[in-house]
Amino acid sequence: MPVERHFWWLTDELPADLAKVQWLPRPSKSKYPGSFPLWFEKNLCELLEIDPKEARILHPFGGCAEYGERVELPIRREYFCKNVRMEYHPHYWGDAHNLKELEATEMGNTIISLEDDTYDLVVCDPHYTSGEGQMLYDINPREYPLRRKIWQAEAVRVTKPGGFVALYHRLLLPRPEGCSWAYLIAIATRLNHEGRFCGVFTKDE
Numbered sequence: 001m002p003v004e005r006h007f008w009w010l011t012d013e014l015p016a017d018l019a020k021v022q023w024l025p026r027p028s029k030s031k032y033p034g035s036f037p038l039w040f041e042k043n044l045c046e047l048l049e050i051d052p053k054e055a056r057i058l059h060p061f062g063g064c065a066e067y068g069e070r071v072e073l074p075i076r077r078e079y080f081c082k083n084v085r086m087e088y089h090p091h092y093w094g095d096a097h098n099l100k101e102l103e104a105t106e107m108g109n110t111i112i113s114l115e116d117d118t119y120d121l122v123v124c125d126p127h128y129t130s131g132e133g134q135m136l137y138d139i140n141p142r143e144y145p146l147r148r149k150i151w152q153a154e155a156v157r158v159t160k161p162g163g164f165v166a167l168y169h170r171l172l173l174p175r176p177e178g179c180s181w182a183y184l185i186a187i188a189t190r191l192n193h194e195g196r197f198c199g200v201f202t203k204d205e
């Protein structure tokens with residue numbers, strides 16, 4: 001018998017509305033720690049009617065995201081997945097808090113600045129706590145603390161007016177300044193795992 005899914009919200013940010021259900025198989029192809037479930041990016045682009053081959057998409061917390069351009073911290077150039085050594089292949093080495101100073105890997109690591117109003121979609125998927133950043137990615141929180149208002153402001157800055165900013169997190173994050181709510185996606189993950197939220201916002205024109 002098919003199992004009905006009901007999504008119930010306890011937030012007054014959004015009116016009660018129709019919920020649509022999508023199936024996300026796992027794991028992701030990359031098997032990178034903390035990666036999106038398989039099809040998350042594909043489904044998101046479909047929902048937003050964005051063609052990933054045409055649109056400009058940015059992941060300021062890049063990891064091994066599949067579509068668009070990835071920024072990754074320049075602290076480790078490799079990682080291990082099930083004891084297998086893997087290399088990162090970001091488009092930019094740098095910090096999501098300052099997209100004005102990135103090393104463009106396909107331009108011989110030239111320092112470039114991402115311009116205002118450039119991307120159709122910016123998807124932010126940071127680690128959720130400093131402990132998790134240390135454990136999963138070996139990030140020293142004193143060297144690279146997460147400052148939500150700063151990385152969000154950078155994500156909004158590089159998004160085109162009318163473009164989308166997506167915030168993927170364990171918490172339902174507040175609406176970034178200069179944006180309006182567009183979609184709220186709730187993701188039920190595996191047994192004994194916390195769910196995720198993806199708030200999607202449009203940058204005000």
Ligand SMILES: C[S@@+](CC[C@H](N)C(=O)[O-])C[C@H]1O[C@@H](n2cnc3c(N)ncnc32)[C@H](O)[C@@H]1O
Pocket residue numbers: 028030032033034035036060061062063064065066071072073094095096097125126127137139144
């Ligand atoms: C949760 S993972 C993203 C996984 C990605 N969505 C995927 O599907 O593979 C977060 C990534 O952001 C990187 N990161 C953490 N802090 C960062 C920062 N300040 N700037 C850029 N990247 C950062 C981590 O090294 C890690 O690769």
